[in-house]
Amino acid sequence: MRCLPAALLTIVLGLLSGNVAAQIVSAEWGIVQLMQSLGQVKSARGKFVERKYLAILSTPLEFSGTLIYTAPDRLEKHILLPKPETLVLEQDRFTISNPTLQQSRTLTLTDYPVVQAFVESIRSTLAGDLHTLTRFYHTNLEGNPSRWRLSLTPSEPAMQDVVRLIHISGSTNRIDRIEIIETQGDRSVMVITGIAP
């Protein structure tokens, strides 16, 4: 039983969250198992619609486009609407290309801890990389393999200033919803459909 401590941890977390019944039913299933099954996905592609509710705006912003993930560390976000823009994350290089502004910038993630924490919340989850994920966040998992919700709360003060909570929801090894609640009350919800290997 290699995963016994993790399983125990899951039960304890489950007790705390009050979702005792569900946890006991699937005592064998926890964040370690979820991460393992996510880690088995070698590539994925899907459409997304992202809504950002920002304090400085009176109506939400809406972006839509395609997400492409290639294991273990490449993630592409192609925004098509309202204006095209491409964000590519590979290892610790983060490239933003904007054809309208004719700009292309490459950042080294380690130089921007807050941005790094943001992108790792999604990439590490996709990659099933629990080690990296727990470097930036306290995790909490609710639900069961067919319907789960992973909650991430930042552990670093710099990130806590910006983000309060991230919810990543999915079924089995597919992520279909990412909700980011920012400290100042802003919120963004990304719904992903049609993720297919």
Next chain:
Amino acid sequence: MNPSPRLAIGIWFAFTLICISIIAGATFTADLSAFLPRSPAPAQQVLVEQLRNGVVSRLVLIGIEGDTPPALAQTSKRLAQQLRRQADFTSINNGENTGAQKDREFLWRNRYLLSAAVVPDHFSVASLRKMLEENLQLLGSPASAMLQRILPNDPTRELLGLIEQLAGQSRPEMRHGVWFSRNGDRALLVAQTRAAGFDIDAQEHALDLIRSNFSTATGNSAATGQKLLLTGPGVFAVSSRENIKGDAWRFSLIATALVAALLLALYRSPKILLLGLLPVASGALAGVAAVSLGFGSVHGITLAFGATLIGEGVDYAIYLFTRITPGETSRSTLTRIWPTLRLGVLTSICGFGVMLFADFPGLAQLGLFSITGLIVAAAVTRWILPAMLPPGFVALEDSGIAARLSALVSRAPAWRMPLIILSVCALLFLALRQEPLWNDNLGSLSPVPLSEQNLDGQLRGDIGAPDVRYLIVAIADTQESALAASEKISTALNALVQQGALQGFDSPAAYLPSLAAQRSRQAAIPSPADLGNNLRQALRDLPYRPDLFAPFLADAETAQKQPLLDRNSLQQTSLALKLDSLLIKRSDGWAAMLPLRGVNDSDAVQREIALLKITTVVLLDLKRDSEQLFQTFRHEMVTYSLAGAAAIGLLLLASLRSLRRVLDILAPLSAAVIITAAILVLSVGKLSLFHLIGLLLVVAVGSNYALFFDRQATSAQDLGRTLMSLLFANWCAVIGFGVLAFSQVPLLYAIGSAVGIGAILSLAFSAILIARARNESHDSS
């Protein structure tokens, strides 16, 4: 011509006292730039000044290695914290965010004065509309949280533009909150000392502080295995002074001890030994005194060069002592050998004299030192020694050595053919070599050992401060006009960046715009009513909250009236440091420096700069310029050396009055120079300027041997004595120059090895070629 002995000794005594009193008041330096060429162009002069005392000269690059990255990061943080409390340093940077807050505040408060984007059209309806639409898109990126905080004050994103401009400079990797090398082996810090780089005592104190704080920061560095690496101009200056000081003492002492041992073995009398060293000692004192008078200070390397004077100057006493035959007075011996000795001294002076013309203050010192030393040593041999030698002094009873030497020399001509063949081969080797013969890298002249130069290159690479190769320098009378010139150049360069001629550049005007530019930016901000109007129109149908941009309108109004920035406004920020390194106060004006990054098309940059019609703007290509500079100096030195060799030839012709004999004397010397050069090329690859000087000194020193060989011996006994004196004189020269071959200082090493090898070869080749020539002339007469 022959003053009374007592008068001569009196004059010598007074002279020596004067020399000692001059030396007592002399200053001794170890300034590295003495051995860099004097730079003629004003723009390059700015650089040399910077190397001596500018901000660049105050930087110490610190590396910590030999442990896990987290442990190294911890040491880096502790060391930085401790050093920041020391008054010796104006700043300690290890990547921790200590200064960034102040920098950002400065940029934020003054963004409308600093931003080059603020032009009259910048706040028009169309321009604002475009910015506001772009903002909506940017809000979708991961940076939206930060953007939201600044947009209400700064919808035109001046701050982001400024940060991006400054972030264009490459920076080291961050790991565990501090700077690291790319591979994570080494934590990096940059310290800036309060004292200038040429203040070696202060630099040494600062370096000691770093070392002692490092050991307290690691607790016990031996246990953790953490190692401290230091480099930078100050480190070089301190270690070179150590090396030079060490070398000067060590090699002079070793050479003196070896020569003394040799003389003692030869004469078996401490008194004669002291008399033998008298000419050299007097010469050395006179040489140092002359340099002090002529140059105002004496360089450490000049003292180290004293070892060579011992090798050469001791010869004169040897020639005298060894040649005294039983029953002959020292005075009559001297009369006999003086013409030859005098000619030898004169040829040596021709050789060493070439150094006087060198464009390196350091080499000129060596030349003056050697010439004065040789003249005084010869004069003491001529007028003082005979008066001091006991009557009836005979240095050497007849011994078997002289006879054996004579036998050896009589067989030497058999080697004539092989020597000629060898010389031709060496000449062909040098002439047909594919690779360049000369090392045109300025670094080859640096007194800094190669290992330290390599460490410097590595740490510089780690810290992301790549060697600046292209640099634009603008010289102006006032700070304002230097900054205005920088702004003009920046505008031209921005266009070139767009075209891809270069990747980027840094400019002092980015940190402190000219007053004119600041005023024009203030003027570009519309009145509050107009700006509010423009904004209202630009915001139509966009989803921003009403009144969101009220802070922007207030800030713009403030900016319009805020006091203009001057140098003092940057105090307390790390930008002040940057500005100090790019905008420099000189004795007669100001210089602005704009380092270029990633230059693809230097011709295009050159063309655009020329079009600006600013008179005093130069694009420096440091690599090409320094190589050109070096080549010019090498050509000069080759010319001087040839002139020196020609002077030696003319001198010989004038005294010997026989072209045949002059050629006889020059033949073994040429062979020695060619073969020495070939040996040096084979062993070190490329020759430096210092090797060239060494080869010239081979002629200067070797000519003595050739001259004495050329002189007809009066008897077999006389021949034996001549040979003995030459052999011992030769050994002394080899000792004097040879010990320098073990020096860490490239100049001493190069000259020492060249003359050490060349002196032995000159003697052997003189025996082979001249003895034969003399035999032939005997036969024919």
